[in-house]
Amino acid sequence: MSIQEPAGSCTLPVVETFHSLQGEGMHAGRSALFIRLGGCQVGCSWCDTKHSWPQEVHPQRTLKDLAAEAEAAAAEGAAFVVITGGEPLEHNLDALCTALRPVGLPLHLETSGVNALSGTFEWITLSPKPHRPPTAQALSACQELKLVVHQASDLAFAEAQADQASAQRAPDQPPPVLLLQPGWQSAAGQQLAIDYVRSHPEWRLSLQTHKWLGVR
Numbered sequence: 001m002s003i004q005e006p007a008g009s010c011t012l013p014v015v016e017t018f019h020s021l022q023g024e025g026m027h028a029g030r031s032a033l034f035i036r037l038g039g040c041q042v043g044c045s046w047c048d049t050k051h052s053w054p055q056e057v058h059p060q061r062t063l064k065d066l067a068a069e070a071e072a073a074a075a076e077g078a079a080f081v082v083i084t085g086g087e088p089l090e091h092n093l094d095a096l097c098t099a100l101r102p103v104g105l106p107l108h109l110e111t112s113g114v115n116a117l118s119g120t121f122e123w124i125t126l127s128p129k130p131h132r133p134p135t136a137q138a139l140s141a142c143q144e145l146k147l148v149v150h151q152a153s154d155l156a157f158a159e160a161q162a163d164q165a166s167a168q169r170a171p172d173q174p175p176p177v178l179l180l181q182p183g184w185q186s187a188a189g190q191q192l193a194i195d196y197v198r199s200h201p202e203w204r205l206s207l208q209t210h211k212w213l214g215v216r
C-alpha cells in the first residue's frame, strides 16, 4: 500500500532535525544537517530508530520551516543536508527537495530503497535489507551501497546487491562505493566485515562513528 503524500504536500512528519557530523559512510566526519522523517514499514529487527516507524506520532512541519532550518545550518557551516528516517521514501520527496534547493547545499538521501524514488539528490546512500530487497531503480541510482553485517549470509547478500547495482548501470555510469558496516555491538558482524574487507579490496569498512563517540 502506498502511503506517499501527493507531490504537492507542503508538510511532512518530522522525528527530529539536528546539525551534527555525518557518522557513517563515505561522508563520515563532515558537517551536515539531518532531517529525520517519520514512517517506516521495512521492519528491521535490529533497527536503532524504531521510534521513527509510525508517521502519526511525529509533528507535521512545513517545508518552508525545514528550508529555513537548512538555511540556518548552512550559515553555521553545514556542508550538506541528509534526508533520513525512518524510510524517507515513504513520502514523496519532490516538494521537499524543491523547497531545500534555494539553500544551495547538496542533498543526500539515506534509504532502504523499497519505495519509488522521488526528489533529486546529489548523493544517495542505499542500504538494502535481505528481507525487503531494494528496487532496480534504487540500485541503479545510488552512489553508495551500504550493507549492514550481522552474519555470514549478509556478505553473500552484499555481493549479490553489488552485482545487481553494476548490472543496472549504463556503461559510462560509475559503480557505487561499496561499504560493509558491522551491526552495532555485533561482535560477529564486526569480525566478519573486517575479515571480508581485508581480502576484498573493492569493499570498505563503514563504522557508526557517532555511536562510538556517543554523539548524535
Ligand code: SF4
Pocket: 040, 041, 042, 043, 044, 046, 047, 048, 049, 050, 052, 085, 086, 087, 112, 129
Ligand atoms: S529501514 Fe531503516 S528505519 Fe526502517 S526498520 Fe530498517 S533500519 Fe529501521
